[in-house]
Amino acid sequence: MAGATYVPIATQTLGSAVSNITFTSISQAYTDLVLIANFALPATGDATRIQVGNGSIDTGTNYSSTWIYGTGSTASSGRASSDTSTRFAGAAVGPSTDFATGIINFQNYSNTTTYKTWIDRYSGVTSSEVNAMVGLWRSTSAINTIKLFNVVGSNFVVGSTFTLYGISAA
Amino acid sequence: MSSSIGIYASQISGHLVTNNYSSIQTVTVGSGGASSITFSSIPSTYTHLQVRYFAQTNRSLVVDDAFITINGDTTGGNYYSHQLQGSGSSASAFSSAGNGGGGVGIFWPYAFSATASGSYNYWAGGVIDVLDYANTNKNKTLRSLSGSDANGAAPSGYPAFVTLSSAAWFNTSAITSITFKSNGNFSQYSTFALYGVK
Numbered sequence: 001m002a003g004a005t006y007v008p009i010a011t012q013t014l015g016s017a018v019s020n021i022t023f024t025s026i027s028q029a030y031t032d033l034v035l036i037a038n039f040a041l042p043a044t045g046d047a048t049r050i051q052v053g054n055g056s057i058d059t060g061t062n063y064s065s066t067w068i069y070g071t072g073s074t075a076s077s078g079r080a081s082s083d084t085s086t087r088f089a090g091a092a093v094g095p096s097t098d099f100a101t102g103i104i105n106f107q108n109y110s111n112t113t114t115y116k117t118w119i120d121r122y123s124g125v126t127s128s129e130v131n132a133m134v135g136l137w138r139s140t141s142a143i144n145t146i147k148l149f150n151v152v153g154s155n156f157v158v159g160s161t162f163t164l165y166g167i168s169a170a
Numbered sequence: 171m172s173s174s175i176g177i178y179a180s181q182i183s184g185h186l187v188t189n190n191y192s193s194i195q196t197v198t199v200g201s202g203g204a205s206s207i208t209f210s211s212i213p214s215t216y217t218h219l220q221v222r223y224f225a226q227t228n229r230s231l232v233v234d235d236a237f238i239t240i241n242g243d244t245t246g247g248n249y250y251s252h253q254l255q256g257s258g259s260s261a262s263a264f265s266s267a268g269n270g271g272g273g274v275g276i277f278w279p280y281a282f283s284a285t286a287s288g289s290y291n292y293w294a295g296g297v298i299d300v301l302d303y304a305n306t307n308k309n310k311t312l313r314s315l316s317g318s319d320a321n322g323a324a325p326s327g328y329p330a331f332v333t334l335s336s337a338a339w340f341n342t343s344a345i346t347s348i349t350f351k352s353n354g355n356f357s358q359y360s361t362f363a364l365y366g367v368k
Contacts, residue, residue, distance in 0.1 A: 005365070006191035031196075031363060032222055064321040066330035068256025079258030079330055081322035105315075107295035108224040113359055117224065117295040119317045119332070132256070134317025134332040136292065167222065169196035169363035 003170055006034075011163040017042075017155035021148045021162050022057070026109075028142055030166030033106040035146065039160035040099045046154040049085035050104065052116070054141035059084055067133040086135030088148060089122045098125035099160070109143040116143055189368065192216070196363040203228055203355035209364045210347040214304035216366030221298040221348070223362045229354035233318070233331070239349040240310070240339045251337035258330050294318035303345040310339040 007030070010023055026033070039048075051057045065086035066079040080087070089102055102122035109116060116137040123130050137143070148162070194216075197207045212219070227234040252265045296316030302308060317332035339345075350362060 003193045004189045004191065005193050031361070064319050064330075066256060066258045066317065066319045066332050068254065068261050068332050068334075070261075075254070075261035075263075077256030077258055077261045077332075079319070079322075105222070105295065105297055107222065107293075108361055111359070114224075114226075114293050115291045117293050117318065119295050119297070119315050121315060132315060132317070132332050132334055134295070134319045134330065136319040136321060138291075138321060140291070167191075167363075167365070168193060169222075169361065170193035 003168065005030075005166070005168040007166045007168075009033075009164045009166050011161065014156055014158050014160045017157055019149060019153055019155050021156065023146045023162075023164050024144070026144045026146065026164070027166060028110040028144065029168065030110065031108060031169040032167045033109050033143070033146075034165040034167065035104040035106070035162065036165070037102045037104075037148065037160070037162045038099050039102075039162070040097065040157045041150060041154040042157055043154065046150045046152050047087070048089040048102075048148055048150055050088045050118070050135060051085045051147045051149070052106075052137055052143045053145040053147075054139075054143065055145065057145055057147050058137070058139065062138045063136065064138075065133055065135040067131060069129050069131040071129055085149075086118075086137075087133050088120060090124065090129050090131055100124045106143060106146070112140055112142055114140060191220075191368075192366045194219075194364045194366050196361065199356045199358055199360040201358050203357055204360070205351065205355050207350040207356060207360075207362045208347060209349075209362075212303075212346050212348070212364070213366070214344050214346075216304070216368055217302065218367040219300035219303050219345070219348075220365045220367060221296075221300070221362060222365065223296050223298075223350075223360070224293055225296075225360040225362070226293050226357040227352045227354035228357045234353040236350055236352045238312075238337075239351070240341070240345055241343060241347050242349070243339070243341060248340045249337065250340070251335055253333055253335045255331055255333045292318060292320040292323070300345060300348070306342055306344055308342060310341065310345060312337045312339070 061082040063083045064081045068077045104120040106118045118135045298314040314335045319330040
């Protein structure tokens with residue numbers, strides 16, 4: 001019998017600006033995680049990144065990512081290997097009144113056999129950027145901690161929302 | 171001031187579980203691998219379907235495509251798809267019409283990472299939406315986001331992919347089965363999960 005799923009695990013709605021968002025002690029009871037973010041930064045020129053871990057955030061060079069994006073006039077692709085995080089949103093999030101949306105799918109996040117892969121889509125507002133990305137974490141550890149942060153230290157503005165969902169396969 | 175907010179999931183109560191998104195079937199490949207994955211007898215009680223996968227194939231040092239056959243229809247002319255793909259160095263777009271997939275009835279790439287005799291541990295992930303699948307008045311439309319990254323270790327010319335795809339199956343029948351095949355066998359631990367969306 002089909003089982004109802006897609007469960008909200010945790011939500012953060014920012015009442016004050018913060019420089020990073022961290023979900024910790026994530027339940028291992030699901031098959032996939034989906035993180036939906038609606039957020040803005042106070043100024044353009046910053047880029048939002050993803051790190052994960054088990055017990056603590058892995059800050060080592062264990063990440064890589066590949067992305068494609070369109071700006072309204074051109075389409076481009078890029079990638080980074082042996083990085084300390086993966087891309088989430090490009091270098092033009094913001095300004096603070098323009099809330100952009102990104103959805104990250106963490107596939108099979110709780111298994112302890114394989115490296116982890118996530119895919120996301122992000123759409124900017126003022127930045128006019130639409131972006132798709134695949135990220136890799138070269139670890140067989142289960143993911144129970146996820147962090148979003150901004151490369152040059154911008155804060156996520158008040159009103160930004162971040163909701164983590166769990167999806168269970170039959 | 172702390173710059174980090176920790177959320178302890180175990181402290182969250184009142185989780186909302188609706189019946190609007192339901193797990194229907196899941197296939198996890200065992201130690202022998204699998205040449206294909208099929209969801210059959212799909213109920214018509216939902217509005218849309220979603221397939222979420224995490225997969226790898228067993229061929230050595232290649233990046234494999236994947237193919238979808240709907241309701242066992244192997245008539246190549248009944249399928250069409252378009253892709254927008256990033257390789258890390260360039261963005262490209264292309265289309266695929268007809269029977270381009272080795273004799274299966276087709277539609278295509280979801281950039282699966284390949285294994286090198288088991289020594290690679292890089293996996294592709296993807297989410298495929300199958301829209302209004304039970305309607306008997308429409309040809310069917312699918313779309314997907316998929317990708318695989320191997321930290322630059324994939325074979326030359328195939329470093330990584332992130333792909334946005336759309337596809338059509340030119341048939342008005344309700345979709346009752348979906349089969350996935352690839353150039354190689356799916357490796358152990360590959361998982362395909364089918365969900366229904368009301």
